[in-house]
Amino acid sequence: MRLYKEFHFEAAHFLPSAPPGHPNSRVHGHSFRVRVTIHGEPDARTGILVHFEEFEAALAETRAALDHRMLNEVEGLAMPTLERIAVWIWDRLHNRLPGLMEVMVARDSCHEGAIYHGPRMRHAAE
Numbered sequence: 206m207r208l209y210k211e212f213h214f215e216a217a218h219f220l221p222s223a224p225p226g227h228p229n230s231r232v233h234g235h236s237f238r239v240r241v242t243i244h245g246e247p248d249a250r251t252g253i254l255v256h257f258e259e260f261e262a263a264l265a266e267t268r269a270a271l272d273h274r275m276l277n278e279v280e281g282l283a284m285p286t287l288e289r290i291a292v293w294i295w296d297r298l299h300n301r302l303p304g305l306m307e308v309m310v311a312r313d314s315c316h317e318g319a320i321y322h323g324p325r326m327r328h329a330a331e
């Protein structure tokens with residue numbers, strides 16, 4: 206069984222790795238959509254894998270750390286690409302959300318996103 210929950214955040218960033226003169230080298234903003242997926246077996250008695258209130262509480266802290274921020278100034282996000290944001294969210298959540306399986310970060314206005322399934326080493330050990 207997989208369960209997912211989504212949240213949105215608005216943030217500014219620039220990409221220090223972009224070539225000089227490239228639009229991404231200048232400060233700009235996006236509306237980001239994040240979907241976090243966990244997996245596991247629902248409890249046989251309650252029929253519940255995780256209480257959505259707990260799921261939401263874990264995500265709320267992460268959202269607060271990103272929403273209306275200059276992402277380059279967030280610790281660990283000096284290079285705030287979609288890829289790095291997905292890994293950053295994973296690293297923040299994996300101890301709080303048993304069964305964490307996937308973090309998706311999308312910029313819907315650009316029709317693009319990143320999907321992360323965790324470090325290769327950890328994945329292989331499962």
Ligand SMILES: [Zn+2]
Binds near residue numbers: 218229234235
């Ligand atoms: Zn951007």
